[in-house]
Amino acid sequence: MALASGVRFAERALLRPWALLRGTTLGRTEPAAGGGGDGARRFGSQRVLVEPDAASGVAVMKLRNPPVNALSLELLTELVISLEKLENDKTFRGVILTSDCPRVFCAGLDLTEICGRNPAHCAEYWKAMQELWLRTYLSSLVLVAAINGACPAGGCIIALSCDCRVLADNPKYRIGLNETLLGIIAPFWLKDTYVNTIGHRASEQALQLGSLFPPAEALQVGLVDQVVPEDQVQSTALSEMARWLAVPDHARQLTKNMMRKATADRLLRQRDADTQNFVSFVCRDSIQKSLQAYLEKLRQRKG
Numbered sequence: 330m331a332l333a334s335g336v337r338f339a340e341r342a343l344l345r346p347w348a349l350l351r352g353t354t355l356g357r358t359e360p361a362a363g364g365g366g367d368g369a370r371r372f373g374s375q376r377v378l379v380e381p382d383a384a385s386g387v388a389v390m391k392l393r394n395p396p397v398n399a400l401s402l403e404l405l406t407e408l409v410i411s412l413e414k415l416e417n418d419k420t421f422r423g424v425i426l427t428s429d430c431p432r433v434f435c436a437g438l439d440l441t442e443i444c445g446r447n448p449a450h451c452a453e454y455w456k457a458m459q460e461l462w463l464r465t466y467l468s469s470l471v472l473v474a475a476i477n478g479a480c481p482a483g484g485c486i487i488a489l490s491c492d493c494r495v496l497a498d499n500p501k502y503r504i505g506l507n508e509t510l511l512g513i514i515a516p517f518w519l520k521d522t523y524v525n526t527i528g529h530r531a532s533e534q535a536l537q538l539g540s541l542f543p544p545a546e547a548l549q550v551g552l553v554d555q556v557v558p559e560d561q562v563q564s565t566a567l568s569e570m571a572r573w574l575a576v577p578d579h580a581r582q583l584t585k586n587m588m589r590k591a592t593a594d595r596l597l598r599q600r601d602a603d604t605q606n607f608v609s610f611v612c613r614d615s616i617q618k619s620l621q622a623y624l625e626k627l628r629q630r631k632g
C-alpha cells in the first residue's frame with residue numbers, strides 16, 4: 330500500500346482512518362448468514378470480519394489474511410480501525426478476537442514488510458505495529474482471544490494484549506515469542522508484555538530460547554488461561570466473556586488501566602526512538618540476510 334511518507338501513522342489513523350484503507354472495503358455492512366436484525370449484521374473489511382451481537386454487547390472479530398494472518402500493514406490498519414469503531418459504539422462492551430484462517434491464529438509480523446524494504450517503509454510498518462499494541466493493550470473493551478491456531482511472535486503479542494486467552498488443544502498450535510530464533514530481538518514493550526503475563530524468570534528463559542509452547546505447557550506457564558478441545562474454543566471464549574462482563578465496566582476499566590498504563594506509557598514516551606531502533610536494526614545487512622534465510626526456509630518447508 331503506497332502511503333504518503335513523513336506523516337505519522339497514528340496521526341493519520343486518528344484524523345482520517347478511512348483514507349488509509351485504499352483498496353479495502355472497511356465499513357461495509359452485510360447481513361450475517363441466517364441473521365435478521367441489526368444485532369446480527371456484520372461489518373468489517375477485507376482482512377477483518379466483525380460479527381457484532383448488539384443484544385449481548387459482544388462482537389467477534391475474525392482475522393482473515395490468508396494463508397497465515399501475517400500482520401501486513403493493511404491488516405494492522407484494518408484491525409486498529411475495526412477496534413476503534415467498536416470502542417466508539419457504546420453498544421459494545423467486549424470483543425472476541427479469533428482467526429478465520431484454518432490452523433493459524435496469527436503468524437506475527439509479515440516478514441515481507443521488513444525484508445528488502447526501505448527504511449521509510451519499515452518505520453511506517455513499525456508505527457502501525459506499535460499502534461495496534463497500544464490500542465489492544467489499553468482497550469476499554471474486554472478482549473478475549475479465542476486462539477484457534479498457531480500463535481507465534483506478533484500473534485502471541487496480540488493474544489497477550491487481550492484480557493483473557495483460550496487456546497485450542499492441538500499440539501501444532503504453539504504460542505510464544507520466538508524472535509531470537511529468527512536472529513531478531515523482541516523490543517522492550519513485547520518483553521514487558523511477556524513479563525507482565527508470565528513473570529520475569531519464565532520470560533527470561535522463554536525469550537532467550539525463543540520458546541514456542543504447546544498448549545499444556547502454555548497453560549502451565551500462564552501464557553493462556555484455558556486450554557479446551559478445538560470445537561469448544563468459541564463457546565469457552567463466550568463463557569469467559571460473560572465472567573468479565575459481569576463486572577461493572579467503570580471499575581474493571583479503571584483497574585485495567587491501573588495495571589497496564591505504566592507499561593504502555595513506557596512506549597508512548599519513547600515511540601520515535603523505538604521506531605528508529607527498529608529500523609536501524611532490521612535494515613542492517615546481517616539482519617536482512619537472517620530474515621531472508623528464514624523466509625526462504627518457510628517457503629521451502631512447504632514443498
Ligand SMILES: CCCCC/C=C\CCC/C=C/CC(=O)SCCNC(=O)CCNC(=O)[C@H](O)C(C)(C)COP(=O)(O)OP(=O)(O)OC[C@H]1O[C@@H](n2cnc3c(N)ncnc32)[C@H](O)[C@@H]1OP(=O)(O)O
Nearest residue numbers: 399436437438439440479482483514516607610627628631
Ligand atoms: C536492538 C534494537 C531492537 C529493536 C527491535 C528489533 C526487531 C524487532 C522485531 C521483533 C518483532 C518480531 C515479531 C514477529 O512477529 S517476527 C515473525 C515471526 N513469525 C514466525 O516465526 C512465524 C513463521 N511462520 C510459521 O511458523 C508458519 O507459517 C505457521 C504460522 C506455523 C503456519 O504454518 P503452515 O500452516 O504450515 O504455513 P506455511 O509455513 O506453509 O506458510 C504459508 C505461507 O505463509 C508464509 N509465511 C508464514 N509466516 C509468515 C510471516 N510471518 N511473514 C510472511 N510470510 C509468512 C510462508 O512463507 C508461506 O508462503 P508461501 O505460500 O509463499 O510458501
